[in-house]
Amino acid sequence: MTRQDPFQPADETSRALSRQLMQGATHAALAVLQPGTGLPSVTRIALALDAAGQPVSLISTLAHHTAALEANPACALLIGEPGDKGDPLTHPRLTLHCTAQLIPRDAPGHPALRDHYLAQRPKAKLYADFADFRFVRFQVTDGLLNAGFGKAYRMAPGDF
Template sequence: MSAKAARQARELLLKEYRGVLSTHSKSMPGFPFGSVVPYCLDADGNPLILISRIAQHTHNLQKDPKCSLLVGERDAEDVQAVGRLTVMAEAHKLADPEAIEAAAGRYYRYFPESSQYHSAHDFDFWVLRPVRHRYIGGFGAIHWLDDVTLANPFAGKAEVSMVEHMNDDHANAIAHYVELSGLPASAPASLVGIDTEGMHLRIGQGLHWLAFPRSCNTPIQVREALVLLARAEQWPDREAVEG
């Protein structure tokens, strides 16, 4: 059960792209301070955020890096009946130039508008390294989880190559994924990320994650999954496929 709950918690992190970051207030000691932040997952599967040096939550993290990120299913009519995840973590500001470059390359694909204000203002990348997770999958489905994160074997050149290839040469396939999965067709979709378990599409300002029929650990397996989905008449049920 814990393995299934860990996968569901990880998929919730992948499906969403914004959450409530809670930090220890510097100006009001003893009180938690909540703020909304967009995020994507880094190469190690940890939440990656880009925050301003003058923001209150940044000042709080500089004094005490212990924090949490609350993520819930978007557009839920009953928030207590759907999944939500609290990631208890320690925040670390990226300082190594290579780490910053890797973070920027990934983050800007997900949030391209951020590159403009990042270059014009004082923003830094921070990674939230999980200590423990609290996942609630609905009424009665409550779990403490220690092992949720999963490293992305494609992060870097392999992922960039696959993403660019799909966007440049297979726009029709991406449009088919949108139609097949029932995602909004309000704007042309582009592929922005690939991980072991699925792919991220950007439609307008929104991000959407779609699960592969099976986990993919090599670029060849990813290609096979993308071809299968391009020819599918309905989106495969991953749990039914994997049994």
């Protein structure tokens, strides 16, 4: 028995929903592979978009997911929250497959990224300049949009 691919190609409706989910996200679930064991691990991170629309976060070097991203930058983000009512699986969610790019503080674009991020996440001003925090940009390689039962789409980087 051949398994049918459940994903449809992206269309304007799925592209618009993907952009809406990304623009409205204040946090995401980040999936990484742990160094040494290769076991998957998931954590919640704050999320914003940079000036080019790529997901970014501010993470601590003390966090286990930072060490995992340093060892293997391949990761995934899950964006989208269940609504207050109904089956959680009927609410849209977006999985982004990414390559993490850790941004050094002395990188040429760091000050602009810092200002842009803090404009979106002003509470992060409390710790943004701590020595153990740095920005990470998630370069999206592709995505999977689940817009509800029977509405699954494969997304390319240009769809966002």
